[in-house]
Amino acid sequence: MAGSDAVDQDRWRYDRRPRSALPELSIRLLESFHTVAQEGNITRAAARLHLTQQTLSAQIKQLERALGADLLVRDSRGVRLTEAGEIFAEGAGAMVSGLAELSARVNQAAGQSISRLRVVFCPRSTTPFLIRVANELEAADPTLRVVLVSVRSMAETRCELEAGRADAALMWLPIEGSGLRHTVIGSDGWVAVFAHDDAFADRDRVLLAELTSAPLVLPGIFMSAAAERHWAAALRPDPGSPQATVADTADGPIIAARRQGIWLAPESLGRRYADANNRIVRIADAPPIEAAVVWTAQAPQPLTTLLVRAIRAAVEVNE
Template sequence: MSELDLRHLRSFLAVAQQRSITRAGAVLHLTQQAVSTHVRQLERSLGVALLVRTSRGVLLTAAGEELAAGGAVVIDDVARLAERVRAVADAQAGVLRLACCPATTAMFVVDVAETLEATVPGLRVTLTSAQHPKHELELLSDGSADAAFMWLPVGDVGLHHAAVRRDRRAVVVSPRHPLADRATVSLDDLADDPVLRPDVLTSAQAERFWLADPRPGGSSAPRGSVVPSVEDCLLEVGRSRGIWIAPEPLGAALPIGDLRWIQVTDAEPFDLAVVWTDHAPQPLITRLIAEVRATIGPDRRLDAA
């Protein structure tokens, strides 16, 4: 940038936020003199006064207020551009960065990563553990990952996807629940049970799908409490404060207490998908999708449910 030096702009934004050159220096780990110099150089570059220094700190001029309002956007845009540039460089160097929730992908992701590295010369696959779907979406959005494994639907969040596995639905109930000893249940059997909602999903569309809402006949699914995490949800199920409907394989991955995981016979199955961004290396994504489907095998693929 010919007029705005990003170091100077960052220093000014810190001063604008802190209303103090001293405090801005502490935040930036710079000396007070360095921050003052940056701001003065920025003022000279723009030909305007940005700050009025007082005995109690600083005040922003009208020009300073305008720069403070738009400067953070500039810094964020540059950071995102840098991530995109690095993603392109990684693709050329043969790096594929995957985000995954261990409970969802433990049965295949390590084998997939090792097979890809063994069959694609020079490829390096990195795996980043994500706590839940919202965390995966954050890793994709900030450029930390090229692709992730997520249950559909994700929602209208500007991502591409290809389904790779289909799993039946199960309901999780307390061992004291009237249905606890059943091998299978229907959604009608669950009509009066509030469904607990871990605050981990990426959209209202995804929440409705996990609730199996609407139910057969058009009735709304009974909504239970919102809880912070899946683990909190399972603890609440154990205390008979509701049920949870989830992909059946999670029962083996999340063994909390003596909960019962019961197949729901008439609920639409869950599709697990590879989800990726516009900036992901498409040839590697194509290889990834094919390898996941081959690793999972025909008994778990989409045509087997």
């Protein structure tokens, strides 16, 4: 009886000790939460992870139960991180990256070396293109893994590269002052996107001088504020005209459709985002904008060379 009491007492004490959540965590949960934190949206994160929204939501709840803390708050635009979520997101990103590096070291020690190239991208604008490039690279070299890192803006793209969480990206030039290396893969003309019943909607071409009195809106595709100023000046050369503004790329067609401004965009981007509410007209005298593959000084040079070749080949096929 005394022995039984001792066991019960030990169990009582054990049950009330602070319990670590780490045994209940898994790389799958960490990756899922890290993706949600990056996307700020359950739907987009689920699509990126190839999961249903219900499955992803259940994973986040499982993670919150294990940690004993709320990590996300849902609002009308998606989800945002709580203070605890901000802290955990930073640590989760480091853990996911660290595990990937550890896995590579283990594979190398076992004679099964796996090379990894981390490419950052903005989802809607380049997802199908880069998925095809990544699949072709991996098919050509079974020891290569192309990790696609999704972000929502060019500012986040720069952060991922500068923080060492990504190796390369696709960007529009210029990128001066970034410390990144780059090579041009092509150029694109500019288009003006109007409401479908605008006076310019039936035109084949328009000149910049014809748009001097209208509010112009540029897409948020630029590497820096300096790049924004460069293109604002190039597309609105008359200093007496209203200054062009920059808005989120997805908002451009809406602004144009509601006659709140004329959206100017590289032609490939404009045709990808515009819909039945818009009409696209080429700008005859706008300077072309160049697209480039950019990479960090720490990126594996042989792999970035392969990436550039694959992207150039894919661009030629699209043309």
